[in-house]
Amino acid sequence: MSQTMRFSIYRYNPETDSKPYMQDYTIEVHAGMMLRDALLKIKAEDESFVFRHSCGEGVCGSDGLNINGTNGLACITPIAVLKQPVEVRPLPGLPVIRDLVVDMEQFYHQYRSIKPYLTVHDPEPEEEYRQSPEDRDKLDGLYECILCASCSTSCPSFWWNPDKFRGPAALLQAYRFIADSRDQSTAQRLDELEGPYRLFRCHSIMNCTNVCPKGLNPTKAIGEIKKIMLKHYV
Amino acid sequence: MAQDLPRRKFDALVIGAGGGGLQAALQLARADAHVAVVSKVFPTRSHTVAAQGGINAALANVLPDNWHWHMFDTVKGGDYLGDQDAIEYMCRTAPRLVVELEHAGVPFSRLDNGKIYQRPFGGQSQNFGGEQAARTCAAADRTGHAILHSLYQQNIRAKTHFFDEYFALDLIVDDDGYILGAVVLEIETGKPLIIEAKATLLATGGAGQIYRTNTNAHINTGDGMAMALRAGIPLQDMEFFQFHPTGIAGKGMLITEGARGEGGYLLNKDGERFMERYAPHAKDLASRDVVSRAIYTEVKEGRGCGPDGDHVMLKLDHLGPEVIQKRLPGIRATIQAFLHMDPVNEPIPIYPTAHYTMGGIPTNRHGQVVTPAGQTPEEVVPGLYAAGECACVSVHGANRLGGNSLLDIVVFGRAAGNHIIEQLQTNRYHRPMTGDSIERTMARLQRWDRKGDGISVGEMRNRLKKAMEDYCGVFRTEDLLAEGVQKIVELEGQMDSVRLKDHSRIFNTARIEALELENLMDIAVATMCSAHARRESRGAHSRVDYPERDDEHWLKHTLFFKEGRKLDYKPVRTKPLTVESFPPKARVY
Numbered sequence: 012m013s014q015t016m017r018f019s020i021y022r023y024n025p026e027t028d029s030k031p032y033m034q035d036y037t038i039e040v041h042a043g044m045m046l047r048d049a050l051l052k053i054k055a056e057d058e059s060f061v062f063r064h065s066c067g068e069g070v071c072g073s074d075g076l077n078i079n080g081t082n083g084l085a086c087i088t089p090i091a092v093l094k095q096p097v098e099v100r101p102l103p104g105l106p107v108i109r110d111l112v113v114d115m116e117q118f119y120h121q122y123r124s125i126k127p128y129l130t131v132h133d134p135e136p137e138e139e140y141r142q143s144p145e146d147r148d149k150l151d152g153l154y155e156c157i158l159c160a161s162c163s164t165s166c167p168s169f170w171w172n173p174d175k176f177r178g179p180a181a182l183l184q185a186y187r188f189i190a191d192s193r194d195q196s197t198a199q200r201l202d203e204l205e206g207p208y209r210l211f212r213c214h215s216i217m218n219c220t221n222v223c224p225k226g227l228n229p230t231k232a233i234g235e236i237k238k239i240m241l242k243h244y245v
Numbered sequence: 246m247a248q249d250l251p252r253r254k255f256d257a258l259v260i261g262a263g264g265g266g267l268q269a270a271l272q273l274a275r276a277d278a279h280v281a282v283v284s285k286v287f288p289t290r291s292h293t294v295a296a297q298g299g300i301n302a303a304l305a306n307v308l309p310d311n312w313h314w315h316m317f318d319t320v321k322g323g324d325y326l327g328d329q330d331a332i333e334y335m336c337r338t339a340p341r342l343v344v345e346l347e348h349a350g351v352p353f354s355r356l357d358n359g360k361i362y363q364r365p366f367g368g369q370s371q372n373f374g375g376e377q378a379a380r381t382c383a384a385a386d387r388t389g390h391a392i393l394h395s396l397y398q399q400n401i402r403a404k405t406h407f408f409d410e411y412f413a414l415d416l417i418v419d420d421d422g423y424i425l426g427a428v429v430l431e432i433e434t435g436k437p438l439i440i441e442a443k444a445t446l447l448a449t450g451g452a453g454q455i456y457r458t459n460t461n462a463h464i465n466t467g468d469g470m471a472m473a474l475r476a477g478i479p480l481q482d483m484e485f486f487q488f489h490p491t492g493i494a495g496k497g498m499l500i501t502e503g504a505r506g507e508g509g510y511l512l513n514k515d516g517e518r519f520m521e522r523y524a525p526h527a528k529d530l531a532s533r534d535v536v537s538r539a540i541y542t543e544v545k546e547g548r549g550c551g552p553d554g555d556h557v558m559l560k561l562d563h564l565g566p567e568v569i570q571k572r573l574p575g576i577r578a579t580i581q582a583f584l585h586m587d588p589v590n591e592p593i594p595i596y597p598t599a600h601y602t603m604g605g606i607p608t609n610r611h612g613q614v615v616t617p618a619g620q621t622p623e624e625v626v627p628g629l630y631a632a633g634e635c636a637c638v639s640v641h642g643a644n645r646l647g648g649n650s651l652l653d654i655v656v657f658g659r660a661a662g663n664h665i666i667e668q669l670q671t672n673r674y675h676r677p678m679t680g681d682s683i684e685r686t687m688a689r690l691q692r693w694d695r696k697g698d699g700i701s702v703g704e705m706r707n708r709l710k711k712a713m714e715d716y717c718g719v720f721r722t723e724d725l726l727a728e729g730v731q732k733i734v735e736l737e738g739q740m741d742s743v744r745l746k747d748h749s750r751i752f753n754t755a756r757i758e759a760l761e762l763e764n765l766m767d768i769a770v771a772t773m774c775s776a777h778a779r780r781e782s783r784g785a786h787s788r789v790d791y792p793e794r795d796d797e798h799w800l801k802h803t804l805f806f807k808e809g810r811k812l813d814y815k816p817v818r819t820k821p822l823t824v825e826s827f828p829p830k831a832r833v834y
Contacts, residue, residue, distance in 0.1 A: 026749050043583075055703045058755040059747040063286075066462040068498050068579055070390060071290040087582045108433055109752040115287070128398035129350030139347040141359030147352065154352045154394070155387060158289055191352070 016040045017096035018053065020060070024109050031107070033098070040090055047074055047086040050099070062111040069224060072157030075102050075164070076111055082161035082222040102164040104173065117173040118160045121181040125203070129188065130196040146192040153187035153232060155225050156180060162219035162229055168212040175208035179219035179229035182210060186232035189239065201240050210236060247683035250428075250439050254675060255281040255406070257665050258426055258442035260413045260469060262288035264389070265633030265654035265661075266448035267396035269612075272662025274403035278669055281440060283408045283429050285464060285757070288397045292450055292462045293654065296389025297575060298366060298503035299381035300346075300655070301648035302339035306360045307379040309371055312336040315380060317827055319649060322368040322532045323603075323642020324784035324794065325829040326482065326802070328818035331610040331638040335649075335656045342655050343382050350395040353384050354572070364506040364572070368532035368646040368834070377530060381648040386501050386575040392651060411438070412757055413468060415686040416445065416476045416629065420679045424476070424628035428686045432757060435750030437690065439683065443672045444628055444665040447473065447606060447614075448658060451634035452768045454761075456599035457710040460492055460499040469635040471764035473606045474771065476682075478616050478626060479804035479813065481637040483604035483768070484776035485785045487645055488719050490536035492598025494556035496583055500576050500595060502647040504588075505529045507572050509561040511540070512592060513548040519557075524834035531834035534644040534785045537597040541719050544596075551594060558592035565589075597719065603645055603785065604775070605637035607804065612636070612661025617804065622815035630665060632657040639802065643784020693759050699744030702759045708736055709762075709769050717773050722790045726777035733773045734810075737766055771805040778812050779803060796829045 015037050023031035038052050047064055054060050062085070064074040069087040076085050077100040079093055090097070105113035131140075163169045163178035177185070185204060188194045204210040210233065219229040257273050259266045262284035273280040284291065303310040315336040320327055347353055347361060354362035361382045369378040384391035400407075410432045417425040417439070426441040452467025453459040470480055490511075491500040505511075510529045513519045523539040524531035531539075540557050543549060550558050561569060566589045569577055573588075580588050607615050609623065612632045618624035633654040640653055716729025740763065747755045781795035782788045804813040819826050 024749060024751065026751055045583075055701075058701070058703075058745070059749065061752055061754050063754075065286060065290050065464045066292065066295050068295070069582065070295050070387075070575075071286075071292075071462060073286065073290050089582075112752050119287075123401050126402070128402045129348075129395070131348070135348055137344070139344050139353070139361050142355050143359050144355045144357060147355040150352045154384075154391060157294075157390070158287075188350075191350075193350075 014040060016049065016090060018049065019096040019098045020053070021100040022060070022110055023107055024059070035096065042091065044090050045086055046078060046088040046090055046093070046097070049090055050085055061109050070157060072159035075159035075161045077101065077103055082165045084159060084161070084224040087224060102160055104164050104170040115160055118163055118178065118180065121163070121177045122158065122184060125177060125181045125185040126200070127184045127188065129191060129194055131193060132195045140193045142192050149190045150187060152227055153183060153190060156183055156227060157225060159224065161222045161224055165218040165222045167216070168214065172208055172212055176212040177204070177209050179213070179233065182213070182236065183227060183229040183232045186236050189236065198243070201243050204236065204240070250437055250683070252439045252441060253281070254441045255279050256443055256669055258283065258440050258445045259448060260427060260446065261291070261448035261450060261633070261635070262407070263291035263293035263448060263450055263633060263654065264392055264396060264651060265658035266446065267393070267400055268655045268658030269446050269448060269632060269662035270405045271396060271399055271403055272659055273665060274400065274405045276666045278666060281406045281408060281442070283411045283413055283427070283440065285410060285412045285432065287409050288407065289394055291393060292465055293389045293393040295462060295499065296651050297386040297499060297501035298506065299364065299383035299388045299648050300343060300392070300651035301366070301380045301646070302343040302382055302652065303336065303380055304340050304343065304361060304363060304382065306356060307363045310378055310380055312339065313824060314371055314373060314378065315339065317373045318368050318370055319640065319646055320642070320827045321832060322646040323644055324832055325642065325796070325800065326639065326783060326817060327642030328639050329821040329826055330818050331640050333821040333824060334610045335640050335652060338656050339652055342659065346392060346395065346655065349399050351384060351391045353382055353391070364503055365530060366506050366647045367502050367527070367530045367536070369530070377527070381503070381506065383503060385571070386503055386573045389651060392655070412760065413449070413472065414690060414760065415682065416472050417678065418476050418680060418682045419676060422627065423676055424626060425676055425678055428683055430690070433752055435753055435756070437687065441675050443675060444630060444668055446612070446630040446632060446661050446665065447635055448631070448633050449635045451602035452765065453599050453602065455710065455713045455765050455769045455772065457714045458492070458497040459599035460489055460497055461599070466761035466764050467602065467635065467768040468761065468764050469631065470605055471767040473614070473631070474767050474807040477808065478606060478614060479806045480771045481604055481607040481802050481804055482639060482775070483772045483805055484779050484803060485603035485643045486599065486772060487533055487601035487603060487785050488537045488597040489600035490533055490540055490597050491559055491595045493580070493583055494594035494596040497598040498579055498583055499600070500559060500593065501573070502533070504559060504561055504573055504576060507568060508564050509559055512558045512560055513543045514550045514554065515548060519543055519548070527834035532644055532646060534787070535834055537719060538787060540597055556594045556596040559595045560592040561588040562590055562592065601645055601650065602634055603637070603641045603643065605635050606631040608632070608636045608638050610638060610660060611664040612657050613664065617813060617815065630661040632661045643786060693745050693756055694748055695744060696748070697744055699742045700739060702743060702745065702755065702762050705736070705739070705743050706762050706765065709765060712736060713769055713772070717776055719787060721776060721786070721788050726773065729773045730777050733770050737770055740766060767807060770810065774810050774812065775803045775805050800829065
């Protein structure tokens with residue numbers, strides 16, 4: 012059972028276009044299609060149309076896009092739920108390289124700057140570090156992040172200060188290591204989040220949590236960091 | 246022209262940023278080597294991220310275990326085609342490496358005593374074929390994601406130099422056969438770049454995209470394998486391609502073997518637990534080739550489920566919501582997204598789907614690429630290494646065991662990294678560049694600037710995938726494969742008529758896909774020709790007309806060369822490093 016569906020897609024090729032424009036496409040679709048399948052059909056018709064994608068099942072984080080005004084992953088967004096014409100734009104706030112492809116360096120820079128790696132100062136044992144199932148449970152909802160940038164690019168604080176505010180994705184990872192019973196750098200991690208911008212530009216409007224395609228909750232993680240900070244400095 | 250291209254120089258160049266490449270890069274960066282990692286996607290988008298069930302190591306955290314049992318299972322799982330020196334090395338190293346990964350931050354699931362959680366997986370046994378073992382260390386069902394992210398994070402810490410979204414075009418080969426680095430393409434600008442290195446490691450992953458229905462990511466186009474072929478290096482054992490038993494029917498998304506490890510099982514339309522007939526002892530946890538063939542047979546003989554009788558069901562609902570949510574949350578989400586079903590309530594339609602390339606670039610257990618030359622079938626190619634799915638060490642032989650691929654990438658990524666570090670001690674300078682390999686690469690690149698009408702890249706890719714599916718699937722015969730070889734060679738001949746419409750420079754993914762198509766074509770030809778030649782059934786290579794394993798004639802590795810589509814063979818290394826050899830025996834589960 013096939014039918015047609017209308018799409019309006021952001022196009023911009025700096026080699027040929029003086030400014031971006033929206034291009035309409037009408038394609039045949041079938042029930043059960045994801046947005047990525049539809050975009051691939053458009054690409055098959057018009058190979059000049061460019062977007063990132065890879066795994067097709069929501070684990071690689073390549074195809075974060077703005078879909079009818081909301082950020083999400085094309086590969087796990089069913090077209091059945093989308094209002095027509097489906098407006099597809101690049102993730103907001105980041106420089107556009109071409110069509111739906113954005114330059115994610117600001118986002119990656121903030122990720123790197125929270126030192127997203129386990130840091131242990133004690134000598135390493137010859138076995139695994141012991142961690143109770145309860146302590147391990149504290150990492151659920153944190154470690155699953157796929158760095159798709161849906162959250163940070165839906166956050167007004169990140170739009171205004173992408174160079175100073177760490178953004179929800181990086182802060183979620185900051186908390187992932189603070190919450191890890193094996194990590195021994197909590198004090199340093201907290202110190203590095205001090206100041207008016209890095210952490211405290213978050214005003215808990217929860218855009219990040221609402222769009223996360225993995226169902227994670229950066230707002231809550233940010234709240235936890237703030238709580239620990241308070242205890243730490245009082 | 247080559248002299249006009251921009252150049253960068255590093256001690257070591259790693260191509261591919263999955264688990265193999267990142268593990269090697271980490272070794273190198275920690276040893277203060279100047280290392281560059283080239284990846285066509287941002288590192289955490291590499292396909293290691295999609296590995297679900299876990300990584301094998303005989304930690305014995307749940308049930309008794311030791312590396313020697315793991316070794317036996319791997320040799321048997323590979324239907325005795327694996328090289329036993331490499332398998333011993335991998336299984337011995339496994340526990341230490343899993344601990345190392347844990348120290349690097351991997352959030353493994355935990356047992357009550359705080360140790361790493363382990364689950365049973367297919368083909369695992371205690372005591373050389375006895376009771377089921379539990380050897381697969383897991384982070385829920387997101388183990389690949391957990392490992393890849395942790396390795397990337399540690400590389401950030403070690404200040405590894407990344408070339409993100411650069412596409413590797415070809416190896417640079419000099420007149421003496423040394424590998425001097427690679428020519429790469431910056432995707433954002435469309436500009437080529439020469440990266441010189443004293444050692445180059447290919448860690449580019451598998452080539453599942455040669456098949457239509459597969460579990461693989463769009464990027465799994467076997468780029469490194471094809472680069473090796475074009476550099477005159479053969480590919481080994483390409484006829485052995487693994488079909489994973491449990492892909493979502495009709496779609497191909499992977500449902501981890503861990504689902505059966507946690508207690509799930511398969512049913513046919515009569516509600517029969519049919520694996521009991523095919524593998525009375527191991528049942529649903531027989532090795533993957535066995536389970537995939539059983540599913541095909543059920544469907545072929547009319548016991549498939551659904552209106553078209555074209556799949557079987559995987560039952561998980563008896564495990565209860567707690568186990569499913571705790572141990573298998575990722576596949577639950579995938580099933581909900583793509584099937585609008587919940588495995589907590591009902592069985593899921595599944596069917597085998599193309600999954601893993603057992604074959605690849607021949608290497609020894611240090612990761613050095615080896616090729617027949619002069620007197621020996623395993624002469625080292627100076628300056629070149631390979632690790633992970635693109636390589637063939639061979640630890641997987643004719644069929645890989647679940648949980649051994651994450652292990653393979655970290656064990657041999659690390660071995661290669663360490664060997665390169667040693668080599669750098671004595672190779673302090675870059676060799677001068679001679680030869681015309683860069684010119685040939687640039688000519689190949691420029692062919693895609695030709696304008697005019699022709700077959701589209703997408704159309705050609707569809708034809709290739711269909712040919713592979715039709716002629717080189719799970720069950721194979723002489724007639725089918727002979728026709729398949731004809732078909733694929735014919736398609737290869739049409740490559741010259743493929744044209745791009747988009748010739749722009751900036752982030753031109755159509756051009757990247759054209760280059761990937763060239764790679765897929767080389768690999769498809771290698772796979773089909775290797776399969777046609779092997780007249781026996783072994784592991785994943787199942788010949789209906791030669792149903793038995795034939796150790797007398799075929800206990801040997803295939804080598805396929807691009808030039809003249811030549812086939813050669815070399816003996817299996819049946820001698821382990823320190824223990825007794827496991828001689829071929831009948832393989833029953």
